[in-house]
Amino acid sequence: MQLSTNNSMQAATQNITALPGYSEDVSIWHHMSEALHQSLYRVLTLLIAVLPGILAFFVALLVFATAGVLISWVLRRCLSWVKFDARIAQKSGTDWAPASSPTEIVARASFWICVLLGLIIGVSAFDTSYATGAPLPISLLPYLTHAVGAALLLIAGVVVARFLARSVLISAVNAQLQYARILSLGVKWLVLVLTAAMVLDHLQVGGNIVELAFGILFGGIVLTLALAVGLGSRDLVSRSLESHVEHTGERTHIPDEVPTASRHIRHF
């Protein structure tokens, strides 16, 4: 009797554990926990694999930057000692006149070359460790190279735009063009728009939209400049045309209002 009672109780217990709701609940928690553990494990493994790469990146950058500082200091001393600036000035005259002295340019260039070298080596080390650590062989280097190239393009574009804008402004003012500022701004934005399009193209962002937008903007600026210059110079052009019509066959003479062409004044 007792035995039959025990058997019936076991059967009841088995029936309870075999209830469908209770069984699923346990399984979800179990799977979730397992998935989280696995994910955490994967991320930690990746971090552990990448960490030496990050460390290598910073070490390479630091070492090469320090080397750059040393090299530029030594170069600066040596070039000053051999009077490099004076020699360059004697050879090139005053035509080549950047904002810094030749010695300073060489010293700075050597430093930045070292930093760039450190960056490349650091990124390469990071890329290698990331590729081995990741389950998929994803490489960061090409994209970073593109980004660095785009940044250099942007810097060069801004410098060139500024230089050209200033050159045009000064020349136009000295030629007494009333629209000097518009001309200068137009040239500046032409170069900046061109630079922006080149940068986006280099980063492979935007595709056809960039080309289209660039074409519209560039054409718009050129048209604006042409209108501004054309309207500003219409008197000069009409005088020139009238003179040409009146004196066909003779040399066209445009009245010169620029003060530099003085009849009385001799500057030298």
Place this chain on the structure above:
Amino acid sequence: MATANPIPDNTQTAENTATDLLVLVTPMAPEHFKGVLANLESAFSPDSFVVATQNELPADVPSSLRVVATPQANAAWSLKPIDFVNAARYGREHEAKAFLILGPEADSLSPLALRSLADAVLKASIDLAVPHYSLPSHAGLINSAILYPLTRAAFASRVRFPLSIDLGMSPRMAERLAGVASAISPAIQAEALLWPVNEAVAAGFVTDEVDVGSRAMPQPSDPDVNSLLSLITGSLFADIEAKAALWQRPRRPPLIRRPTVEVDQSDGTEEVAHMVAAFQLANANLQEIWSLVLPPNSLLSLRRCSTLDPAAFRMPDDLWARIVYDFLIAYRLRTINRGHLLGTLIPLYLAWVAGHINVMASGTPAERHIEAVAAAFEADKPYLVARWRWPDRFNS
């Protein structure tokens, strides 16, 4: 580029014979060269000088005249480094005791002027004899506005024409200038300018001025003030930068100056309006660039000037001196590109010229105004020295 000797007959007699004076005549038109030879014959006895030139000898030249041919070079409006190298070379060969370099259109110099230049070296033991020309009041304005006042203030030299195109020199002065000229790269020899007065001061040689009267001044092939001002001022700024250790030492300028004779007080007032308009346009557009070079006080003064009518326009002497000094400092510091810097100086120079013409129109002699400008440069020299040494003190 050496070519065949254009004057074979006279060169035979000129070789390796000692002479008192070597006269180097720069390339010029045949009619001018003929005039120079005639004046030289009038000024000196034929056996006392040798002419070194690349010009072709006229047919009717006396056989007693001794001439040596120099290598061919392009004609220029100023003395070029090669002229100093040639002078020293041929002077050495002929053991010359004095040198005379005559620039283009030197036929307008009288025999007396040539004699005076040579005598200053031969008899008065002057190392560098610089002519003092009597030019029309509206000529040589870059010299009057910048070259003379700046050279006078920096090097304590009273020479009125530091970029003279005729010179008398002692052998040691000729050798020094030839040394400086040789150090210049051949690539820029054609455009390079030498500053003999600055070199003489640097070497501690004796310099003096010789009144030579009027002279026809040759004009550059491109007389555009934009390129001319940049070329000449840039060269002087570079020379001052190279000799910074020298001119920062206090020097006492020589007190005696010969009285100058005013010649043609020609009228140029119709040009004033154009020049003032150029300045006003620049004032409206170049403020951003000027503010990198000039202190706020100067900018404010320029704004005030830009509101003046052309007829009443004046550029105060002390403001002009301060502007030139600030541009010199910016040239040294490379605050902006040097081409841009000198480009932005042009409207300011035109403003000075407009003011100068108005001053003359008011009855003040041109020379008196130029002397006042030079005095302003001298008075403000401590500012230049201070900013040269401590450029950060911008708003003093």
